[in-house]
Amino acid sequence: MTLHDRITQDIAEAMKAREQARLSALRMAKAALMNASVSKGRELEEGEAQQVLAGLIKQRRDSIEQFRAAGRTDLAEREAAEIGVLERYAPPGATAEEIAAAVDKAIADTGAAGPKDIGRVMKAVMSALAGKTVDGKAVNELVRKKL
Numbered sequence: 754m755t756l757h758d759r760i761t762q763d764i765a766e767a768m769k770a771r772e773q774a775r776l777s778a779l780r781m782a783k784a785a786l787m788n789a790s791v792s793k794g795r796e797l798e799e800g801e802a803q804q805v806l807a808g809l810i811k812q813r814r815d816s817i818e819q820f821r822a823a824g825r826t827d828l829a830e831r832e833a834a835e836i837g838v839l840e841r842y843a844p845p846g847a848t849a850e851e852i853a854a855a856v857d858k859a860i861a862d863t864g865a866a867g868p869k870d871i872g873r874v875m876k877a878v879m880s881a882l883a884g885k886t887v888d889g890k891a892v893n894e895l896v897r898k899k900l
Contacts, residue, residue, distance in 0.1 A: 756802040756842060757786050762886035774831070785809055800884070803844055807886060810839050846886040854883045856895050868900055 820829040859877035
């Protein structure tokens with residue numbers, strides 16, 4: 754069953770259970786998947802659908818930071834609840850050990866010597882960890898620290 758099909762099925766379940774918060778997050782995810790599909794002109798592959806979902810989660814995390822900075826904890830809590838719903842459909846996250854190992858391997862493979870090589874190392878790390886949920890900001894900080 755594809756991600757789109759699972760979300761569609763869960764929307765029906767959320768409607769029956771009258772879970773408004775879950776229903777709202779699932780509808781938003783389905784709309785984002787449909788928009789991406791229309792923009793590509795074809796059905797999304799599973800990896801592409803996961804990337805759309807990861808983008809939605811990242812947007813929610815950024816929104817939480819901004820809402821908390823503005824003192825809007827009510828909106829931050831709503832965004833956090835949406836993240837909880839969306840993360841059920843995301844691929845498993847990479848562990849800190851996996852990230853560290855990927856960074857070390859990428860530095861060795863690319864021959865990175867300093868801060869000017871961060872882009873090449875980041876590209877290698879992110880492609881090595883493809884298929885897993887990875888926070889690019891955390892990876893970037895680790896790369897900067899090791900270089």
